[in-house]
Amino acid sequence: xxxxxxxxxxxxxxxxxxxxxxxxxxxxxxxxxxxxxxxxxxxxxxxxxxxxxxxxxxxxxxxxxxxxxxxxxxxxxxxxxxxxxxxxxxxxxxxxxxxxxxxxxxxxxxxxxxx
Amino acid sequence: xxxxxxxxxxxxxxxxxxxxxxxxxxxxxxxxxxxxxxxxxxxxxxxxxxxxxxxxxxxxxxxxxxxxxxxxxxxxxxxxxxxxxxxxxxxxxxxxxxxxxxxxxxxxxxxxxxxxxxxxxxxxxxxxxxxxxxxxxxxxxxxxxxxxxxxxxxxxxxxxxxxxxxxxxxxxxxxxxxxxxxxxxxxxxxxxxxxxxxxxxxxxxxxxxxxxxxxxxxxxxxxxxxxxxxxxxxxxxxxxxxxx
Numbered sequence: 128x129x130x131x132x133x134x135x136x137x138x139x140x141x142x143x144x145x146x147x148x149x150x151x152x153x154x155x156x157x158x159x160x161x162x163x164x165x166x167x168x169x170x171x172x173x174x175x176x177x178x179x180x181x182x183x184x185x186x187x188x189x190x191x192x193x194x195x196x197x198x199x200x201x202x203x204x205x206x207x208x209x210x211x212x213x214x215x216x217x218x219x220x221x222x223x224x225x226x227x228x229x230x231x232x233x234x235x236x237x238x239x240x241x242x
Numbered sequence: 243x244x245x246x247x248x249x250x251x252x253x254x255x256x257x258x259x260x261x262x263x264x265x266x267x268x269x270x271x272x273x274x275x276x277x278x279x280x281x282x283x284x285x286x287x288x289x290x291x292x293x294x295x296x297x298x299x300x301x302x303x304x305x306x307x308x309x310x311x312x313x314x315x316x317x318x319x320x321x322x323x324x325x326x327x328x329x330x331x332x333x334x335x336x337x338x339x340x341x342x343x344x345x346x347x348x349x350x351x352x353x354x355x356x357x358x359x360x361x362x363x364x365x366x367x368x369x370x371x372x373x374x375x376x377x378x379x380x381x382x383x384x385x386x387x388x389x390x391x392x393x394x395x396x397x398x399x400x401x402x403x404x405x406x407x408x409x410x411x412x413x414x415x416x417x418x419x420x421x422x423x424x425x426x427x428x429x430x431x432x433x434x435x436x437x438x439x440x441x442x443x444x445x446x447x448x449x450x451x452x453x454x455x456x457x458x459x460x461x462x463x464x465x466x467x468x469x470x471x472x473x474x475x476x477x478x479x480x481x482x483x484x485x486x
Contacts, residue, residue: 144425163391164439201439204432207387213425217271218432240266 134193137178137228139220140203141236142185145212150180153187156209157216160202173198178225186236188228196221245449247430248275248456250306250330250352251382251418261292264424265299271429275457277306277330282320286327304460306330308354314343321349329463332380338363345371351459352380352416357389359400369411378459379408382420383436384428402442415443416459417451 140153147153154177161170173195180187191199203216220235222228252264261278268276276296280289289305296303307328311317317333317340324331332352335341341363344350353372355362364379372379381401386394408415417437421427428436434448443451465471470478 197435197445198439200432200435204428204436205387207384207426213423215425215428217429237270239270240263 134223135190136193136196137222137225138189138191138196138199138203138218139222139228139232139235140187140189141217141219142187142214143217143239144214145209146182146185146214147180147209148182150177150187153177153180153189156206157189157199157202160206161198164202164205165198169195169198173202175199186232188225188232193223245430245453246274246457247272247453248277248460249273249419249421249427249430249452250275250277250304250416250456250459251332251380251420252276252278252427253382253420253422254278254424255422258292258295262295262299264427265296265301265303267424267427269299269301271427273301273430275302275304275460277304277460279306279308279332280328282307282309282324289327304329306332308332308334310334310336311340312336314339317343317347321347325349326467329460329467335363336361341368342371345377346375347377348375350375350377351463353377354380354382357385357393357397359396362400362404364404364407366407366411369407369413372408372413373411376414376462378414378416378455379404380416380418381405381437381441382418383433383440384426385420385422386440388422398440401440405441405443414455414459415447415451416456417448418456 147156157175158170161173173191176190178188178190200218203218206216208214219237220228220231249268254264265276293303305328307324309320311320330351332354333344333350334354335344336356344353345368355364405415417433419427419433430452434445434452437443437448438445
């Protein structure tokens, strides 16, 4: 039976401030942050993929290897601007399966005062 | 038991009402203890008002003042004047003289250093002094991302050395966001991941630096400021007619 070589983690991300226009822009933003933090070697080991992204609500799901989740979350926290406009990416939930994450997501979104 | 997270330096320059929004955000992010640098001239009734807002919001606010003295005398004068009025005193050590005096003085809670690698004086001697006086080393995370890359690289190397030294000498490390704008605030776990990736702390250590360590600093000072405090380890437990 084929066995997946590594576990994955799915991160639910809520964007505050300037929002990426689409999934590709979000992926680029996160990848650049990982590059800045740990260079090309780190970025190659933290293969991320934006599974879905709703630009209207600024909510997305990002997949990453579970052993590199720390790096990805650190990179997400280090993002402070998008095209010169202030932005923040908050991880609101983490799960090992997409199904569980999607089920919990509506209750995990934050209503941020002063937004 | 769930951790109670603390952000001891929300550095946003906001008025009283802005502070309410800041506290609401901190609560939404999962912090239960917050502190923001206040003016040394803040009056006791003003501090009470802020505490009241905090309790309405549902967070615990520790009153904090940050000092940036130029020399020994200025620091000692400020400590004499302010120690009994604020629950936390942070000292920005801009030169070696101030750094040494602050590290030795039990009235100082948090040692801060400028974001310039050459002006950070947390070396072995400083760590040894701080370990004897219960001062904690405070590291602000979010201002790092406002620095130019070259500057940040040098600073991160320096910060990793300081964390290593602090661990060797048993100096507590306190992590805070240092958010200068509300949008720079991050959830405690994100800050912990940042610290563990950038500063060489284990994830659990980073979580402690955001929860138990700052809480201990605040608790210790609150105990000292209480009218029942006599000396470390000695406090009044009954008074007057209460005594058998």
